[in-house]
Amino acid sequence: MDDQAGPLDPGGHLAEAAADCVHCGFCLPACPTYQLWGEEMDSPRGRIHLISQVLDGAPVTEKVITHLDRCLGCMACMPACPSGVRYNELIEAARSWPEEAGTGAGPVQPGAARSARDRAMRAAIFATFPYPKRLRALAGPLRAAQRAGLDRLAQRGPAARYAPELAGSLRLAPRSSGRQGRLPARVPARGPRRAVVGMLTGCVQQVFFGGVNTATARVLAAEGCDVIVPPGQGCCGALSLHSGRPAEAARFAERTIAEFERAGVDAIVANSAGCGSAMKEYGGFYAHAAEGERDSLAARAVAFSGRVRDFSEFLAELYREHGGPRAARHELNAITAYHDACHLAHAQRIRQQPRDLLRGIPGLNLVEAGDGGTCCGSAGVYNLLQPEAAAELGQRKAAALRGTGARLVVSANPGCSLQIAAALAADGGEPVAVAHIAEVLDASFRGLPLSALGVAPG
Ligand code: SF4
Numbered sequence: 001m002d003d004q005a006g007p008l009d010p011g012g013h014l015a016e017a018a019a020d021c022v023h024c025g026f027c028l029p030a031c032p033t034y035q036l037w038g039e040e041m042d043s044p045r046g047r048i049h050l051i052s053q054v055l056d057g058a059p060v061t062e063k064v065i066t067h068l069d070r071c072l073g074c075m076a077c078m079p080a081c082p083s084g085v086r087y088n089e090l091i092e093a094a095r096s097w098p099e100e101a102g103t104g105a106g107p108v109q110p111g112a113a114r115s116a117r118d119r120a121m122r123a124a125i126f127a128t129f130p131y132p133k134r135l136r137a138l139a140g141p142l143r144a145a146q147r148a149g150l151d152r153l154a155q156r157g158p159a160a161r162y163a164p165e166l167a168g169s170l171r172l173a174p175r176s177s178g179r180q181g182r183l184p185a186r187v188p189a190r191g192p193r194r195a196v197v198g199m200l201t202g203c204v205q206q207v208f209f210g211g212v213n214t215a216t217a218r219v220l221a222a223e224g225c226d227v228i229v230p231p232g233q234g235c236c237g238a239l240s241l242h243s244g245r246p247a248e249a250a251r252f253a254e255r256t257i258a259e260f261e262r263a264g265v266d267a268i269v270a271n272s273a274g275c276g277s278a279m280k281e282y283g284g285f286y287a288h289a290a291e292g293e294r295d296s297l298a299a300r301a302v303a304f305s306g307r308v309r310d311f312s313e314f315l316a317e318l319y320r321e322h323g324g325p326r327a328a329r330h331e332l333n334a335i336t337a338y339h340d341a342c343h344l345a346h347a348q349r350i351r352q353q354p355r356d357l358l359r360g361i362p363g364l365n366l367v368e369a370g371d372g373g374t375c376c377g378s379a380g381v382y383n384l385l386q387p388e389a390a391a392e393l394g395q396r397k398a399a400a401l402r403g404t405g406a407r408l409v410v411s412a413n414p415g416c417s418l419q420i421a422a423a424l425a426a427d428g429g430e431p432v433a434v435a436h437i438a439e440v441l442d443a444s445f446r447g448l449p450l451s452a453l454g455v456a457p458g
């Protein structure tokens, strides 16, 4: 292994992961970008080949950056791979190469760095999204632009041609405020306590999806959990991790670990698939930390990751260990399609638990979209950075969901909900409501009508 080690791969782990690929091509049909363009270099196998070449000393050219940037990071290739190639490790490392352009640290070929516009867009995203106060300051002007109809104008006018990222941001921005979702530091269990759980409120989530956080806390409390919401928490680092900014991700992770350690909880529940997936990876963040720091930080990160659970995963475990559900379910009579978020289905392998929760609601008729669970195009900030590809994937997802006849689409990831809602709104069809699984359970527990989830009468 060490003979393969180079400056980009000091331990040789990446070369080892890439060498596991036997080029069989089983992953190709599962890859959304290969489905879109049919290009080998936009497939997992092609990207692994490019990464191997760079690890062997080839420069990171503009072509390499383009194909790596087009990867959604959806991880649909991983379950499809019979050789168990750890593609997540490869793409997360490779994404940091163009990020290092201009710092003198990376292998990026002179002149091949990202365009000034792309760099500016990324800088703007990472200067705002992980910071709730800055995001809140942006939310007002965004809604004012929507009220003035600028979002619709931007989809057709010159903005769509010359600034597709701006048009995409306006198209996707949520319309309702998350202010109603500010949570107290502790939401007490209803009835005898079955667990004490910490809840991640997130960065984008707490600003734009406060209602999802409130519903999550209410459902957990109704099922007998004391819900602790550490007030000093912020971004968990998922956006940074999935965008090639590992040092930034590690700083966010450190703060998150410290906040939840102080809370003294049995489990840490995430209601956003991307966040849960990243927090389960914290254990690997500090493998290369400075000596002296490494052992204590890495051990704390491993312990933290071991306590992280997705919302549906946590409820399934709670029911298994504590005698089943406690809260009564009320009817929700709707044909409902469940959308698998990639970071839940592929990265965390959680498919069954959310479906079981939905099937437990009387009257809810669960149906499946016939697209094999292909990515909706949201993928963290992909829909802002690659708006055309994301819009195409969104249209395909909307068509597959419409084919089910569902009046309600449920996802476990707010980014997917935004992307799917925008795609369904853009195709001019009948209104279809989109909700988080916590909101659906909350509505059922509280006996609310379907209209509370935005389902149109029909
Ligand atoms: S992560 Fe998704 S888009 Fe990227 S190579 Fe794998 S399947 Fe394709």
Ligand code: SF4
Pocket (backbone or CB within 6 Å): 020, 021, 022, 023, 024, 025, 026, 027, 028, 044, 045, 048, 077, 080, 081, 082, 083, 084, 085
């Ligand atoms: S399925 Fe796995 S081994 Fe086969 S080409 Fe894809 S990544 Fe390589």
